[in-house]
Amino acid sequence: MPSTRTIVLAGLTAAVSTATLTLSAHAGAQAPYARAADRCAHPSDVLDLTDWKLTLPTGEDEDPTEITQPELATFSADPWFRAEAGCDAVRFRAAVNGVTTGGSSYPRAELREMTDGGEDEAAWSTTEGTHTLVVREAFTALPEERPYLVGAQVHGGDDDVTVFRLEGSSLYITDGDDRHAHLVTDDYELGTEFEARFVAGDGEIDAYYNGRLETTISHAGDTNYFKAGAYTQANCDNSEPCADDNHGEVRISRIKVTHT
Numbered sequence: 055m056p057s058t059r060t061i062v063l064a065g066l067t068a069a070v071s072t073a074t075l076t077l078s079a080h081a082g083a084q085a086p087y088a089r090a091a092d093r094c095a096h097p098s099d100v101l102d103l104t105d106w107k108l109t110l111p112t113g114e115d116e117d118p119t120e121i122t123q124p125e126l127a128t129f130s131a132d133p134w135f136r137a138e139a140g141c142d143a144v145r146f147r148a149a150v151n152g153v154t155t156g157g158s159s160y161p162r163a164e165l166r167e168m169t170d171g172g173e174d175e176a177a178w179s180t181t182e183g184t185h186t187l188v189v190r191e192a193f194t195a196l197p198e199e200r201p202y203l204v205g206a207q208v209h210g211g212d213d214d215v216t217v218f219r220l221e222g223s224s225l226y227i228t229d230g231d232d233r234h235a236h237l238v239t240d241d242y243e244l245g246t247e248f249e250a251r252f253v254a255g256d257g258e259i260d261a262y263y264n265g266r267l268e269t270t271i272s273h274a275g276d277t278n279y280f281k282a283g284a285y286t287q288a289n290c291d292n293s294e295p296c297a298d299d300n301h302g303e304v305r306i307s308r309i310k311v312t313h314t
Contacts, residue, residue: 094141098127101144101309105168105176110134111152111161111286118153118161123172133298134163142307146283149301150197150293157212159291164283166209167311178313179276184255187280188310192247193220195303199294202287203302206250208259211277216259218250219287227261229271236261236269247307254278282309 094100103126110131113119121129130136134147152161167176178185189206196203207217219226219233225242229235251262259271286302293300 094137094139096128096130097135097137097144098129100137100141101306103127103165104171105311106165107168107172107175108135108283109155109162109164109166111148111154111163113153116154116156118155123168126172138305143305144307145194145303145305147195147301147303148284148286149298150286150288151290151296151298151300152286154289159289160285160287161289162283162285164281164285165309166281167279176279177277178254178279180254180259180278181257181274181276184253184314185278185280186254186310186312187250187252187282188308189250189282189306190247190308191250191282192245192305193242193303194245194305195301196220196222196244197286197288197293197302198300200288200292203304204285204287205304206252206282207280207285208252208254208273209279209281210273210275215273215275215278216252216261216271217285218261225263227263227269227271229269235271238263238268245305247305252280280311282306 097103104123108121108126110119111134136145138145146163148161148163150161154161168174169176187206191205193203193205202219202221204217204219208215215230217228219228220242223242224240225238226234227236227238249264253260257272257274259273261268261271284302284304290296
């Protein structure tokens with residue numbers, strides 16, 4: 055896959071030049087828009103990414119690109135990880151031909167929960183304290199032939215515990231290997247924003263959709279962490295074309311983690 059950093063830098067340069075020309079022609083009227091563009095040069099200007107790291111569908115075979123703090127604070131990679139021009143959301147994209155981790159056959163552009171300002175990987179227990187993830191997101195694109203995409207998850211050890219998973223127009227909350235454990239809706243439309251929330255404690259994980267409790271997953275473990283982004287559930291073996299424009303994409307406008 056082609057390098058994205060040169061593309062990102064070129065894009066930023068073009069954006070600055072355009073803003074400069076616009077200001078010269080319409081100084082008073084366009085100033086607020088120029089300031090908005092400056093504020094969201096990077097995804098971290100839109101979302102608080104202090105305690106996260108990013109995995110991208112780029113890099114070497116079974117060794118995808120990982121971006122940690124402090125680099126993540128000034129990082130973007132168009133089209134895989136980019137701030138929207140309106141400064142109100144971040145797009146995560148993973149194509150079917152993307153690089154995967156050694157433990158998965160599917161590509162991702164996904165955040166992984168960290169601690170201590172991004173220095174250490176989070177690992178918390180579902181039997182001690184209360185652990186909450188809130189994500190406002192919208193699924194915006196699905197891969198061909200196998201239109202499956204994960205947008206947020208609780209991960210434990212080497213496997214996911216429960217996720218929000220879209221299959222076509224059906225949105226599910228999974229329970230371990232049961233990917234159809236709970237049907238949230240069977241008429242989801244791409245681009246529809248919703249709030250996904252996981253609340254873990256007392257050996258259980260409550261999953262909410264737009265503030266409504268949908269299901270409760272029983273799970274006792276002490277190596278858990280949150281993830282969010284676009285985890286495309288398709289690859290070149292089961293989805294054509296095998297190309298960058300065959301992808302899954304998620305738009306995230308808010309993400310917040312709390313531990314009490």
